[in-house]
Amino acid sequence: MHEYAIAKGIVDVVLTTLGDRECVVKKVWVKAGVTKAIVEDALRFSFDVLKKQDKRLAGAELMYQVILLRGRCRNCGAEFEIDRISGLCPVCGSADVEWLAGDELFVEKIEISDGNRESDG
Numbered sequence: 001m002h003e004y005a006i007a008k009g010i011v012d013v014v015l016t017t018l019g020d021r022e023c024v025v026k027k028v029w030v031k032a033g034v035t036k037a038i039v040e041d042a043l044r045f046s047f048d049v050l051k052k053q054d055k056r057l058a059g060a061e062l063m064y065q066v067i068l069l070r071g072r073c074r075n076c077g078a079e080f081e082i083d084r085i086s087g088l089c090p091v092c093g094s095a096d097v098e099w100l101a102g103d104e105l106f107v108e109k110i111e112i113s114d115g116n117r118e119s120d121g
């Protein structure tokens, strides 16, 4: 299950970013390209298991966003976004397509609460 490895990578990035800092992570924003073919439920499940390794992360919520595949056709010049891999230009059907985005995977933002205690429930 490659979602587990991806979730581990996400948790590692967050923990590296935090260092020794005392805080509570509330949300972790992750963007992943469609070509990663991530099953979101599996990713969330793995993240929920892995986050328990650090109490700062234990209550964190995963905010997952898919990056569409973006390409430019070398034949007709069209630029387009698609949500799955066909490899063909949707305008002219050419396979001579340059892919510009859709292969990324990164932690975009980490929302932390830094011990300033607002009574928020």
Ligand SMILES: [Zn+2]
Residues within 6 Å of the ligand: 073, 074, 075, 076, 077, 078, 089, 090, 091, 092, 093, 094
């Ligand atoms: Zn085309």
